[in-house]
Amino acid sequence: MHECNLKDPISDQQCVDMINAVGDSLYVIGGKWKLRIIIALSNGKKRFNELQKALNGISARVLSNDLKDLELNGFVRRIERSESSNLLVEYELLEYSHTLTNVIFSLNEWGTMHKKKIMHKD
Amino acid sequence: MHECNLKDPISDQQCVDMINAVGDSLYVIGGKWKLRIIIALSNGKKRFNELQKALNGISARVLSNDLKDLELNGFVRRIERSESSNLLVEYELLEYSHTLTNVIFSLNEWGTMHKKKIMHKD
DNA sequence: GTTAGCGCTAACCTTAAAGTAACTGCCTGA
DNA sequence: TCAGGCAGTTACTTTAAGGTTAGCGCTAAC
Numbered sequence: 001m002h003e004c005n006l007k008d009p010i011s012d013q014q015c016v017d018m019i020n021a022v023g024d025s026l027y028v029i030g031g032k033w034k035l036r037i038i039i040a041l042s043n044g045k046k047r048f049n050e051l052q053k054a055l056n057g058i059s060a061r062v063l064s065n066d067l068k069d070l071e072l073n074g075f076v077r078r079i080e081r082s083e084s085s086n087l088l089v090e091y092e093l094l095e096y097s098h099t100l101t102n103v104i105f106s107l108n109e110w111g112t113m114h115k116k117k118i119m120h121k122d
Numbered sequence: 123m124h125e126c127n128l129k130d131p132i133s134d135q136q137c138v139d140m141i142n143a144v145g146d147s148l149y150v151i152g153g154k155w156k157l158r159i160i161i162a163l164s165n166g167k168k169r170f171n172e173l174q175k176a177l178n179g180i181s182a183r184v185l186s187n188d189l190k191d192l193e194l195n196g197f198v199r200r201i202e203r204s205e206s207s208n209l210l211v212e213y214e215l216l217e218y219s220h221t222l223t224n225v226i227f228s229l230n231e232w233g234t235m236h237k238k239k240i241m242h243k244d
Numbered sequence: 245g246t247t248a249g250c251g252c253t254a255a256c257c258t259t260a261a262a263g264t265a266a267c268t269g270c271c272t273g274a
Numbered sequence: 275t276c277a278g279g280c281a282g283t284t285a286c287t288t289t290a291a292g293g294t295t296a297g298c299g300c301t302a303a304c
Contacts, residue, residue, distance in 0.1 A: 001277060006215070006223045010165045015272050019177070020160045021233035022226065026157075028236060031291075032148065036141045043132045049152070054190065059293055064252060089251060093128070101128045104144065111143035111226050114150060121144035153261075170281050174296060181263055208271060211281060 011049060025103070028073060033058055033066050035104060038075060038097050045079070045092040075100075147225070150195060155180055155188050158225060160197060160219050166215040167201070189213060197222075 010018070029035055033055065040046065040054045052063055070076040074096045081088040131142075151157055155177065162168065162176045174185055192198040196218045203210045 006160075006164045006220050006226065012165065013175070015161060015165050017234075018226070018230045019161050021230045021237070022157055023154075023233070024237050025229040025233035026154065029232075030150075030152070030154075032145075033292090035144055035148075038128075039137060039141050039144060042128045043134065043137050050247085054137070060252065061254090061294085062292060065292095066146060074222070087251070088298095098128050099232065102224075103232050104128065104140070106224035106228045107147040108140045108143045110151075110221065111147035112139075113221065115143070115146050156263090171279080182282065183264085183284090184262060187262095209269095209281070 029100065029103070031066070033062060034070060035100070035107070037063070038093065038100060039104060041076065041091060041093045041097075045090045046086070047090055051091060051099055108112060151222065151225070153188070155184060156192060157222070157229070159185070159188055159192060160215065160222060161226060163198065163213060163215045163219075167212045169210070169212055178240060 003119075036055055037051065040051055046054065048060075048063070048067075051067075052058060052060060055063070067076060067078070071078055074094055074095070077092045077094050079090045079091070079092060158177055158180075159173065162173055168176065168183075171187075172187070173189075174182060175176050176242060178184070189198060189200070193200055196216055198219070199214045201212045201214060203212070
């Protein structure tokens with residue numbers, strides 16, 4: 001990550017580029033659940049129902065849709081094993097998810113900091 | 123920012139904490155325009171109409187609502203000057219916006235990288 | 245043979261975010 | 275005095291994201 005700061009002056013063009021790039025990010029990984037699904041998979045592959053439990057509140061419909069979307073975009077892989085003639089499906093992170101490390105960790109850090117600040121305000 | 127990686131193993135509790143913290147972040151700065159408004163203000167204060175032009179596509183209604191929200195959360199300040207008996211309003215970033223530096227820069231970097239990748243795929 | 249779990253899907257509904265269009269009050273400059 | 279800009283607001287509509295409920299095909303356990 002660059003050693004940049006919002007305080008540093010920036011050209012108008014850089015500013016426009018940044019607005020667009022952030023917009024592109026939000027388009028792909030925005031929404032309530034996408035990043036959370038990726039985080040939930042970061043400590044190992046999980047089955048559909050395990051994921052649903054780990055995410056606490058997501059509906060099967062949304063989880064299913066988002067997983068398909070994440071698969072399409074190369075973040076996640078669906079693995080189907082048919083051991084003992086029984087269906088077993090697992091979801092696993094792909095390499096491309098690791099490119100989101102900085103995004104996820106900065107959002108994690110900021111959310112943690114902000115919550116602390118909000119709570120000490122009262 | 124921590125030198126962490128999504129590849130590193132993480133405990134279940136850390137994973138839950140992270141899911142929640144990222145959720146908290148998205149709750150405050152999620153949405154289509156909030157971060158973009160902050161970026162647009164990062165190279166100097168702007169007036170309402172200047173902002174609207176800089177953001178290319180935002181409606182006055184949404185800009186007005188989001189600015190109020192950003193003000194409430196301490197990211198932005200509304201300055202009203204009455205020079206020459208003429209109303210002049212400017213919006214300016216507050217210190218607290220600078221805590222978003224890492225978030226914004228990582229989203230900028232990722233969005234740029236991702237777009238490049240998508241475009242070279244075709 | 246009924247119940248329960250898994251991995252979904254379909255149909256439907258609700259809500260919230262965002263967009264549209266029109267308009268207001270105030271001022272300035274032609 | 276009339277057009278036009280600024281800084282919005284209001285009322286209404288659209289869209290899309292997400293939630294709810296029910297159920298399917300399969301298997302295994304009771």
